[in-house]
Amino acid sequence: MICCQNKDLVDSRLVTTPEAMQPEDRAQRSPVCDRIFIQRDFSEGTAVRFQTSPMPFQLRGRINPTRYAEAIGQLNKLFDEAEAISPAVCFENALGCLTAYLAFLCINTHYEK
Secondary structure, three states: OEEEOOHHHHHHHHHOOHHHOOHHHHHHHOOOOEEEOOOEOOOOOOOOOEOOOOOOHHHEOOEOHHHHHHHHHHHHHHHHHHHOOOHHHHHHHHHHHHOOOHHHHOOOOOOOO
């Protein structure tokens, strides 16, 4: 899900975070958001991936299609890296089993990183 903001508010939100604003400022600057859902891509199995095309019609005219495809592609790469099986991930899972998953209270998992 992506929240698209008004162009007038984007620059001011980059400078001032909502947490740093006074309550009355926050009420004045609260953006009107549209919920936009990006469809999952199951063409390569059930791994977490999102479709790079077609671009949702709510985003047309708001963002360049090439930039949208690049952003979704980067997200897909991050999920691919997080779900990759490696010796470190196998060790992490074995450690979790041996410690009744208490080890995950002390360390971040590969997926969380």
